[in-house]
Amino acid sequence: GESVGLHLPTLSVQEGDNSIINCAYSNSASDYFIWYKQESGKGPQFIIDIRSNMDKRQGQRVTVLLNKTVKHLSLQIAATQPGDSAVYFCAENNNQGGKLIFGQGTELSVKP
Amino acid sequence: DAGVIQSPRHEVTEMGQEVTLRCKPISGHDYLFWYRQTMMRGLELLIYFNNNVPIDDSGMPEDRFSAKMPNASFSTLKIQPSEPRDSAVYFCASNQGARDGYTFGSGTRLTVV
Numbered sequence: 001g002e003s004v005g006l007h008l009p010t011l012s013v014q015e016g017d018n019s020i021i022n023c024a025y026s027n028s029a030s031d032y033f034i035w036y037k038q039e040s041g042k043g044p045q046f047i048i049d050i051r052s053n054m055d056k057r058q059g060q061r062v063t064v065l066l067n068k069t070v071k072h073l074s075l076q077i078a079a080t081q082p083g084d085s086a087v088y089f090c091a092e093n094n095n096q097g098g099k100l101i102f103g104q105g106t107e108l109s110v111k112p
Numbered sequence: 113d114a115g116v117i118q119s120p121r122h123e124v125t126e127m128g129q130e131v132t133l134r135c136k137p138i139s140g141h142d143y144l145f146w147y148r149q150t151m152m153r154g155l156e157l158l159i160y161f162n163n164n165v166p167i168d169d170s171g172m173p174e175d176r177f178s179a180k181m182p183n184a185s186f187s188t189l190k191i192q193p194s195e196p197r198d199s200a201v202y203f204c205a206s207n208q209g210a211r212d213g214y215t216f217g218s219g220t221r222l223t224v225v
Contacts, residue, residue: 043216098143102155
């Protein structure tokens with residue numbers, strides 16, 4: 001029979017609203033984090049990164065927040081647009097060379 | 113730069129056949145990664161190279177999988193023999209230095225029937 005796939009968490013927002021996507025990471029030794037956006041049929045696309053010596057970093061319409069105390073990462077998207085609809089992944093480099101470990105992803109759906 | 117280039121984009125093969133996936137990293141990038149993406153397991157790191165040398169292959173599922181990087185501009189991931197459970201999207205990524213943003217290719221969608 002068919003295998004059952006992962007059920008991705010889904011966030012549905014209205015166009016123009018702000019979006020917040022959350023991620024819990026696993027390794028307290030991780031010191032580098034990246035958010036990726038993946039649209040259907042495409043590879044993950046780099047959005048923004050942050051190193052563990054920072055707790056906030058801003059890009060164009062995006063902000064990443066890092067809380068090392070509770071091992072939590074969030075991505076904030078301002079004025080969300082339909083083109084922001086995608087699956088968003090957080091990834092951590094757990095201080096083992098170049099190894100990047102991905103979270104399960106969150107599906108963002110933007111309603112016009 | 114053309115980015116990370118993978119070929120083929122789609123591959124359909126019969127169980128038992130050999131499959132070879134190809135990747136050209138971004139010029140100047142000294143790390144190359146192979147990932148597999150499935151609905152069941154998400155994005156999994158299979159193996160990565162630094163300066164053409166395999167560093168960590170602990171994610172390679174079994175002996176049927178092998179990867180090579182004969183030079184700085186080319187890598188292959190081979191599955192022999194292929195099985196239906198190998199069906200997935202395989203991504204290649206590269207970066208310059210272990211702590212910089214990783215650039216992904218468009219992936220190869222493999223279907224084993």
